[in-house]
Amino acid sequence: MQPQAMGAQLQEQDYMNEILLFLKHQVLEYATAVMEASSIQVRQTMQRLLNETLTEQADCYQLMARQGWYPPAPTANRQDLLKSIQQHRQDAQKNMQIARNVGIGMQNQTQIGSWQQQVPAWQTGQMRQQQGNQQSQQNVQQMQQPWQAAQPWQYTQNWQDPSQQFNWQQQNQSRQPWQ
Amino acid sequence: MQALTSKELAYINDMLGGEDLLQKVCVAAMTTANQSEVQQFLHHAVSEHQRRHSDLLRLLEQHESVAH
Numbered sequence: 305m306q307p308q309a310m311g312a313q314l315q316e317q318d319y320m321n322e323i324l325l326f327l328k329h330q331v332l333e334y335a336t337a338v339m340e341a342s343s344i345q346v347r348q349t350m351q352r353l354l355n356e357t358l359t360e361q362a363d364c365y366q367l368m369a370r371q372g373w374y375p376p377a378p379t380a381n382r383q384d385l386l387k388s389i390q391q392h393r394q395d396a397q398k399n400m401q402i403a404r405n406v407g408i409g410m411q412n413q414t415q416i417g418s419w420q421q422q423v424p425a426w427q428t429g430q431m432r433q434q435q436g437n438q439q440s441q442q443n444v445q446q447m448q449q450p451w452q453a454a455q456p457w458q459y460t461q462n463w464q465d466p467s468q469q470f471n472w473q474q475q476n477q478s479r480q481p482w483q
Numbered sequence: 484m485q486a487l488t489s490k491e492l493a494y495i496n497d498m499l500g501g502e503d504l505l506q507k508v509c510v511a512a513m514t515t516a517n518q519s520e521v522q523q524f525l526h527h528a529v530s531e532h533q534r535r536h537s538d539l540l541r542l543l544e545q546h547e548s549v550a551h
Contacts, residue, residue, distance in 0.1 A: 320521065330501045349538065353498070371521075
């Protein structure tokens with residue numbers, strides 16, 4: 305027994321709990337920062353840091369679960385699950401009917417596929433703007449970092465920060481023991 | 484490059500504070516870590532938080548010239 309040493313001091317497990325809580329908080333803060341950003345550059349940086357923090361939070365949780373420091377949540381009741389599926393299927397069907405009344409959802413599968421290949425009307429404005437800006441921005445872009453060169457349309461399509469690609473590939477190749 | 488808004492500055496400041504504190508907590512936690520898996524995780528986490536802190540700091544520095 306080491307009553308004094310145990311005392312009020314934080315132990316390994318307490319620290320990991322605290323770090324996990326802290327990471328969750330940080331994720332929410334980054335998510336708000338992403339949404340509140342006015343400039344694309346700030347938004348992209350915040351979004352990248354949000355993704356990285358989410359990954360770290362998952363690693364932290366998995367590590368704690370493996371140590372048995374984070375007991376798994378109780379499983380959902382099967383009846384409740386079936387009830388939810390039924391309810392949400394009904395909602396979806398009602399919504400499809402409503403959408404059909406305004407002419408959406410009449411296409412068959414192939415038509416939906418071909419629609420997705422087209423550039424949506426709401427994107428063309430940005431695309432044109434981007435092309436127009438390209439010439440005037442070319443000089444500036446040479447001075448900028450790779451992640452600064454992103455245009456609005458890239459940014460809306462899950463655009464990945466090129467300056468981070470090398471790192472990500474490295475991380476994927478050699479997974480750390482706690483991952 | 485457009486100037487930072489006061490809101491953006493406030494958020495970047497908050498995130499810098501968060502990364503700073505997380506790094507400190509991870510360093511403190513390392514002194515109690517008995518298992519190598521935990522040690523390795525914390526070691527990696529400290530350098531990650533340092534890097535994110537410097538990323539955020541760089542974001543501020545890059546906006547210095549356009550601030551008025």
